Amino acid sequence: xEPLDVxxxxxxxxxxxxxxxxxxxxxxxxxxxxxxxxDGTLLGRGHNRRVQDGDPTMHAETAxxxxxxxxxxxxxxxxxxxxxxCWYCSGLVRQFGISRVVVGExxxxxxxxxxxxxxGVEVVLLEDAECTALMRDFIEANPALWNEDxxx
Amino acid sequence: xEPLDVxxxxxxxxxxxxxxxxxxxxxxxxxxxxxxxxDGTLLGRGHNRRVQDGDPTMHAETAxxxxxxxxxxxxxxxxxxxxxxCWYCSGLVRQFGISRVVVGExxxxxxxxxxxxxxGVEVVLLEDAECTALMRDFIEANPALWNEDxxx
Numbered sequence: 090x091e092p093l094d095v096x097x098x099x100x101x102x103x104x105x106x107x108x109x110x111x112x113x114x115x116x117x118x119x120x121x122x123x124x125x126x127x128d129g130t131l132l133g134r135g136h137n138r139r140v141q142d143g144d145p146t147m148h149a150e151t152a153x154x155x156x157x158x159x160x161x162x163x164x165x166x167x168x169x170x171x172x173x174x175c176w177y178c179s180g181l182v183r184q185f186g187i188s189r190v191v192v193g194e195x196x197x198x199x200x201x202x203x204x205x206x207x208x209g210v211e212v213v214l215l216e217d218a219e220c221t222a223l224m225r226d227f228i229e230a231n232p233a234l235w236n237e238d239x240x241x
Numbered sequence: 242x243e244p245l246d247v248x249x250x251x252x253x254x255x256x257x258x259x260x261x262x263x264x265x266x267x268x269x270x271x272x273x274x275x276x277x278x279x280d281g282t283l284l285g286r287g288h289n290r291r292v293q294d295g296d297p298t299m300h301a302e303t304a305x306x307x308x309x310x311x312x313x314x315x316x317x318x319x320x321x322x323x324x325x326x327c328w329y330c331s332g333l334v335r336q337f338g339i340s341r342v343v344v345g346e347x348x349x350x351x352x353x354x355x356x357x358x359x360x361g362v363e364v365v366l367l368e369d370a371e372c373t374a375l376m377r378d379f380i381e382a383n384p385a386l387w388n389e390d391x392x393x
Contacts, residue, residue: 139311143310143311144307144311145306145307145309145310145311145312145337146298146303146306146307146333151298154297154298155296155297155298157297158295158297159291159295159296159297159389160297160389161389162389162392163392175332175336176332176333176335176336177329177332177333177335177336177337178332179332180327180328180329180330180331180332180333180353181298181328181329181332183328183329184327184328184329184391184392185297185329185392186392186393201332237311237312237313237314239336240314240315240336240337240338241338
């Protein structure tokens, strides 16, 4: 796989951040994600919808993956997410052979991105201030909801 | 947590098998699951709906977890599944702190149940002939669909 261009990574992260902001505007948890194909095509995008749909499975990465529909394979695809993926969404990436994960931040939550890297997934960990601020503010204002979302 | 009674395990597995059969009757992949509370209450049940809903996230365990709705925690709960959980559904169990997993069979697919056991989840691995036959027949007749479901 070609190395990821920094500008492309930034543009892809912007899609995930838009999703996170949309979720926040709906009263939800501000985590967004998008799945891109090997050629840069946007395959699916989504955000956490625990609150909006009353659905505990609708983490951002799962929502983006679902939006991409049924596919014969995921080789060369990239999952971009505003936050380090939890075990559930890390498992998704590993099971379906998604090749790369771009993570907006892992400061407010350290998920399974190291595990993914150890199992052959290319992990690009950004230190995006907006992603961090979105989650930090949200967790401070809604600690119980956040703990529910990660099963703590 | 109390040790799981064999008859209870059998009754719970029967629910998951009913789900798997229902999925097969709908033209879907015959994997079923159910989430039970610490007191034995059925919290949610479901089956794989990749084909039925065109939704690649609807693995059986995810469907059962979703059907159980939003919950503050999963301590003491048991996920019963006809088939060893893939990485995605194993990640679900680990992330949300589901205490126990009852697996119908791990012959046709060896998922993440060892990993779960290594991380403190109680794993009860049954060797259920009906679960194995359901999947063996299905995989033989639909290899491409099965490979799609596990990202291979």
